[in-house]
Amino acid sequence: MxxxxxxxxxxxxxxxxxxxxxxxxxxxxxxxxxxxxxxxxxxxxxxxxxxxxxxxxxxxxxxxxxxxxxxxxxxxxxxxxxxxxxxxxxxxxxxxxxxVLLTGMGNPYPYPVYWDRMVLDASQVTNPSIDPLREPMELRTWLGSKPDAIEVEMKKGKPNLTTQFLPQLQINYPILFSAMSYGSINLNVHVGLARAAEELGILYNTGEGGLHQSLYKYGENTIVQCASGRFGVDSKYLNAGVAIEIKIGQGAKPGIGGHLPGEKIGKEISITRMIPEGSDAISPAPHHDIYSIEDLRQLIYALKEATDYEKPVFVKIAAVHNSAAIASGIARAGADVIAIDGFRGGTGAAPTMIRDNVGIPIELALASVDERLRQEGIRNRVSLLAAGGIRCSADVVKAIALGADAVYIGTAALIAVGCTVCQRCYTGKCPWGIATNDPYLAKRINPDIAHRRLANLVRAWGHEIQEMLGGMGLNAIESLRGNREKLRGVGLNEVELNILGIKHAGA
Amino acid sequence: MKSWQYQKDISGCGLSGIINKNGERITGESIICSIACQHDRGNGLGGGFAAYGIYPDFKDHYALHIMADNLDALHAVEGFLNQTVSVVHQEKIPTRPNKYITDPPILRRYFIEPVKEGDRICRWPGLSDDDYIVRVVMNVNRDIKGAYIFSSGKNMGAFKGVGFPEDIADFYRLDEYSGYIWTAHNRFPTNTPGWWGGAHPFTILDWSIVHNGEISSYGINKRYLEMFGYHCTLLTDTEVVAYLLDLIIRRHGLPVELACKVFAPPFWQEIDRMDKEAKRLFTAIRMVYGSGLLNGPFAILFAYNGGLVGLNDRVKLRPLVAAVKGDTVYMASEESAIRAICPDPEKVWAPKAGEPVIVTMDKGASTTKKQARLSPACAGA
CATH class of the missing domain: 3.30.70.20 (Alpha-Beta Plaits)
Structure with missing residues (x-):
């Protein structure tokens, strides 16, 4: 012994x-x-x-x-x-x-990081690079399902739009705050996210923990999530934000549900999640009303009915082997936006074996989804969000060049407010006051400071994205979206290049 | 000579375009003179012309201009055409030897119509004539190695190759043609090899485009077009413009002025200041056609049977000048190229960034009248 x-x-x-x-x-x-x-x-x-x-x-x-x-x-x-x-x-x-071994945050193992194997282009001679400090450099992005064409009629010699659009969301940066539930992180962090989203003209996502009463006023910048546990979901909640996200899967734990232990369900969380104090909040692995794609369609339209077809419905899936076919099905099922969460995406708690071994890199999933939707001619019908392991503005630029409309950041946002990625979120004891609801710890996050730091981060990335765009001779983000000519692979094999749809550097 | 004494290489491309709104046909000498005046804007690796109204005898048939590297490729095209279309007339494209034009491909033209259902077995039933021809062109250009259809419109044609444009014109005997719209291009290739198929203009149906610039958004423009069945095979960014014109104007039915706003849309800061209706319209254009935005520096001239349009990118990174005299409108990279053939225009101006110059044929214009060349003495030629 x-x-x-x-x-x-x-x-x-x-x-x-x-x-x-x-x-x-x-x-x-x-x-x-x-x-x-x-x-x-x-x-x-x-x-x-x-x-x-x-x-x-x-x-x-x-x-x-x-x-x-x-x-x-x-x-x-x-x-x-x-x-x-x-x-x-x-x-x-x-x-x-x-x-069962538990852990937090995203997959830390040295799988290839494809962001680091792709490099960007810049203008030389034949097209001038553009200086964003002197010229307009547009990052404005619209999320939602677009028609293939528009129709106009001439009225008094002026063209007049006759096409009716499905609901669209304007965001000023191609960056959204990813779903992190109230419960997995505390209210102070949520307040910081909501206020930063409001200031920046972007969106944050409630996650599946419901929406705290005090945050309803940030509805214009809120995506409310509807996950398998349906925590905190009622008609007021569904109408509180500008969009609804159906969470099917999460990159850190594809195929797995969630579990917030009863000890963490205090009064406020109990009210917000609409469950008794002290009871375990268990999100089932699947939605028990979605056993196939046609069921997803029903839920998408049920949510649209509940909100008068005024809000786009997002569907978030984990990046897995068949993401491309799944995404195509989701687009055809009526989703307005598809979020794909790669295996490096973070989590408040996941079984270690799942986090470290299930799912695929977001770069590959994103590339194959975008390509499939284009092959099927339905890319206009949905917007694509890439999530899971976006670390810097260059990752954002590369994701957009691969085909994303915008990205979700979660871990990066938490790091901005002090997280050091120690991966113990599941303990509820976060000494930085982020992934904890212990009031003694949670007050370490000052919502005003969190707000300022989050806004700073996104604004800084925005400047960098503008610089990179200008360097490529582009002055609107839509000219980068799906523009894989702007990417080259370094040290990638032919299979990888084919999936990413890019040339090797030097070619 | 010391290094600082060297003159720097002049890079760029030269454009010129002429339209007679009344439909009077002008001989090729004028446009040749105008583009030759911009000789230094090219490097001898590409020149080309588009001319409208040149085939009055076959004006209701699609004129396919084909270049083939060898007889096998040509026979493959002919075999494909025999399966898909009815050829009404075919001939060699007339050429004359020019010492600067070496190693041209085999050049043929075919006046055709799609096979009608019930006539023979139709390859793609249910398509409109225009869509059918687009399909023919795409299939040949993508699938038949070494052969390209480089012109496919009615009563118009593109003539292009590797060489300076004045030599290309001499080679194709363009002084013998008369057209009511002419465009010309002098190429300084940088991004793509100088080869016959890569010279401007690029065409599909009666859309033709000549372009000075680099389309930095090419990667997404190309992928966007692929969703609608267009395949970019000619290794040059400009190709996407021809197909975008066909998609947005012909198939989606947008007016020409709005198509220009797809290519060079107003900035959001301008859209935000517009009245409600205009804001809705331009927001919709940017949301739906963002992948059609031509980003990067450009001046383009595009033509169709009904008119000629000049357009700059939305921050005007390439030159474009326009001038008017009587029923004739001129556009070129340099004012000198206009004054070479029209010394006394009534009005000359440089169009602003993103503001199209749209010239449409007058109602009742007759395109059968012929006019002598515009400028009897061409200084540049």
């Missing part, structure tokens, strides 16, 4: 405390919601239990004397190409508990 559990020996991080600098102020003790810092009253000294450290760096950031450094634990297992440390540690954990 070991003297102590092996999981304690082979912990992930070590906490270095510089005794010269530490003043025993206990800020770290108060900041660490995992109890990694301990104040020993007898000795009047702060000590640590490194096995509890998740590597979130909260203590390090807030230590007033910079006495703390969090490092990877250098203690290593015997090197083994097959038995990498995470497999060994996971087995220890499961042997301890007999449970």
């Amino acid at each position: 070991l003297h102590q559990p092996i999981t304690k020996n082979y912990h992930d991080f070590i906490i270095e405390r510089d005794p010269e600098k530490c003043i025993q102020c206990q800020v770290c003790v108060r900041q660490c919601s995992y109890g990694a810092h301990i104040y020993n009253e007898k000795d009047e000294r702060v000590t640590e239990d490194e096995a509890r450290c998740v590597g979130c760096h909260r203590c390090e950031a807030l230590c007033p004397t910079e006495a703390l450094t969090i490092r990877r634990n250098p203690s290593e297992f015997r090197e083994n190409a097959l038995w990498a440390p995470q497999f060994i540690k996971n087995i220890y954990k499961q042997a301890d508990t007999g449970g």
